[in-house]
Amino acid sequence: MPGGRLTQQERQQIATGLADGLAYAEIGRRLDRPTSTITREVMRNGGPAGYRPELAQRATEQRAHRRRRSARQAKAAPDAYGRDPEAVREYEETLTTVFIASGTPRMMARVMACLTLSDSGSLTAAELAERLEVSPASVSKAIAFLESQDLVRRFREEGGRRERYGFDEDIWYQSMVASARSTAQVAETSRQGVAVLGRGTPAAVRLENAARFLDFVAETMLRASEQAREVLHANPATAPDGAAGPRPDRG
Structure with missing residues (x-):
């Protein structure tokens, strides 16, 4: 029904x-x-x-x-902030689904969602395994993948021997910069193919147009990331009208 x-x-x-x-x-x-x-x-x-x-x-x-x-x-x-546990679990599943749809493997997406919704900002491997109800080996594999993509940071507990995994304020900025650089590399490689295929030929024109498009996208991503970086360090509660930082120019 x-x-x-x-x-x-x-x-x-x-x-x-x-x-x-x-x-x-x-x-x-x-x-x-x-x-x-x-x-x-x-x-x-x-x-x-x-x-x-x-x-x-x-x-x-x-x-x-x-x-x-x-x-x-x-x-x-009970939750320290008085939140509805069922609503939080439902939202965590929704967030996990969005990460999966963006191309993140399922186990890695679950770890990302769990870390994102952690008030402490970081968790140990044992805590992740307990919360997700999976084996430590699954967590270790997921963490290794996320670290390779610069999506997770490794922290050492102060005065302790255990490692914690989580996000810092700049992780989304670094991710966007890495994506922009990757896009710029594709643009440069496309441009190199123009000379090989002969300028003015159909294939070369296609490559040249792709390079121009990707250059523009990469430059825009880098510029926007720099302009919006301060949002990652802002406190939304102190921003007027809920506006924590710059907004996209919709002109």
Whole structure:
């Protein structure tokens, strides 16, 4: 029924729709479900190519079991800020789905979401494994990947021997700069191909136009990142009208 949990039969219909090449919106219409529900269901269960209805059903049952257990734990240890634990868990799943849709592998996306929503800003490997209910090896693999992408920092506990993992204020800035530089490298490589293929030929024109486009995008990303960097260090509560920093020029 609309608004309730997906049934096993609906999951089978999703798999059939994916096999037939239907868009998420069309599958949603046929099931009388929001497109976002179909997108989240597919992305959290292997993506379009790896979606299996029986595995998705089993994963849902396991998540429900974890929620019930977490709810019992939450009653024993209430949230320090008075937040609704169920709402926080639902949002963490939504955030994880967004990270997956952006190209982040599922386990790495779960770690990113968990760290993002941690009030302390960092967690040990053991804490991550406990919160995500996965093996330490899975956490270690995810952390290694995220570190290689400069998406996670490694901290040493003051006066302790344990390492913590988390974000610092500049991690999103560094990520954007790295992306801009990668885009600029593609632009430069495209430009090199113009001479090889002969200036004015169809292929060379295509490469030259791509290089100009990518150059513009890379320069804009770098400039915008520099202009907005201060937002990462701002306190939104002190900004007038909730505006914590510069806004994109919509002119």
